[in-house]
Amino acid sequence: MRIDIVSLFPEFIAQCAGVGVVGRAQERGLLSTHGWNPRDYAAGGYRRVDDRPFGGGPGMVMMIEPLQACLSAARAADEAPAPVIYLSPQGRPLTQAKVRELAALPRLILLCGRYEGVDERLLAAEVDEEISIGDYVLSGGELAAAVVIDAVARLQEGALNDAESAVQDSFEGDGLLDCPHYTHPASHALGEVPAVLRSGDHAAIARWRRQQALGRTWLRRPDLLDEAALSKADRALLEEFRQQWRH
Numbered sequence: 001m002r003i004d005i006v007s008l009f010p011e012f013i014a015q016c017a018g019v020g021v022v023g024r025a026q027e028r029g030l031l032s033t034h035g036w037n038p039r040d041y042a043a044g045g046y047r048r049v050d051d052r053p054f055g056g057g058p059g060m061v062m063m064i065e066p067l068q069a070c071l072s073a074a075r076a077a078d079e080a081p082a083p084v085i086y087l088s089p090q091g092r093p094l095t096q097a098k099v100r101e102l103a104a105l106p107r108l109i110l111l112c113g114r115y116e117g118v119d120e121r122l123l124a125a126e127v128d129e130e131i132s133i134g135d136y137v138l139s140g141g142e143l144a145a146a147v148v149i150d151a152v153a154r155l156q157e158g159a160l161n162d163a164e165s166a167v168q169d170s171f172e173g174d175g176l177l178d179c180p181h182y183t184h185p186a187s188h189a190l191g192e193v194p195a196v197l198r199s200g201d202h203a204a205i206a207r208w209r210r211q212q213a214l215g216r217t218w219l220r221r222p223d224l225l226d227e228a229a230l231s232k233a234d235r236a237l238l239e240e241f242r243q244q245w246r247h
C-alpha cells in the first residue's frame with residue numbers, strides 16, 4: 001500500500017511512520033509513505049501558502065493554488081488511483097470499519113490542513129472524503145494523518161507479529177461543525193467567495209457563519225445536533241437553512 005501525505009510538516013509524518021508497527025511494515029515492504037510540502041509549490045519569493053480570511057476573524061486560511069499544484073504532483077508520482085482524504089473536525093468520524101475499507105485500497109492521498117483551515121473551493125474540487133479522528137481541534141491534520149496511517153498499517157498482511165485486534169474508541173461529541181472558510185482570491189475558476197463574507201456587515205457575517213455551522217451539522221452529523229443546546233435563534237436559523245436546502 002502507498003500513502004502520499006500533503007503537509008507543511010512532512011518531516012513530522014516521516015518521524016511517525018518510521019517507528020513501531022508502521023516502520024516495520026515499511027521495512028517489510030508492506031507499506032510506503034511519501035511526504036509532499038505545498039510550500040514547495042507556492043509562487044513568489046515568500047512562497048505564500050496562506051492568507052487572511054474573507055469576512056474577518058482570527059487566523060489564516062490555506063490558499064487554493066499551492067495545494068492544487070502539490071496534489072497534482074503527488075497524484076502523478078504513481079499510476080495507482082487514490083482517494084484524496086482531508087483530515088478535519090468537519091469530517092466523518094473514523095471508525096474501524098472505515099479503516100478496514102481504507103486498508104484494502106492500493107493507495108491513499110492524505111491532505112493535512114493548518115491554521116483556520118483550507119479554502120472551501122479547494123476542498124470542494126479536490127477532496128473525495130473528509131475524515132475526523134474525533135470531535136476536538138488539533139493544530140493541524142498531521143496527527144490525524146498519523147492515526148490513519150497507523151490504523152491501516154496494522155491491517156496490512158504481515159504487519160503485526162501477533163494476532164492483536166484493533167479496538168475502536170468512542171468519543172464524546174458535542175458542539176457544532178465548523179462553517180466553510182474562504183481566502184484570496186475572491187474570484188477563482190473554482191468559484192466565488194460568498195458575497196456576505198465580503199460585505200463588511202459583521203452581524204450578517206456572524207449570522208451566515210452560525211447558520212452554515214448549524215446546517216452542516218444537520219447534514220453531516222445530526223447526532224451532534226441532538227447533543228447541542230440550541231437557542232431559539234439557532235432553531236430559526238436552522239429551519240431557514242433546511243427550507244433553502246429542500247428547494
Ligand SMILES: c1cc(-c2cnc[nH]2)ccn1
Pocket residue numbers: 087088089113114131132133134135136137138139140141142144
Ligand atoms: C482530524 C483533524 C483535526 C484537525 C485538523 N486541524 C485541526 N484539527 C481534528 C480532528 N480530526
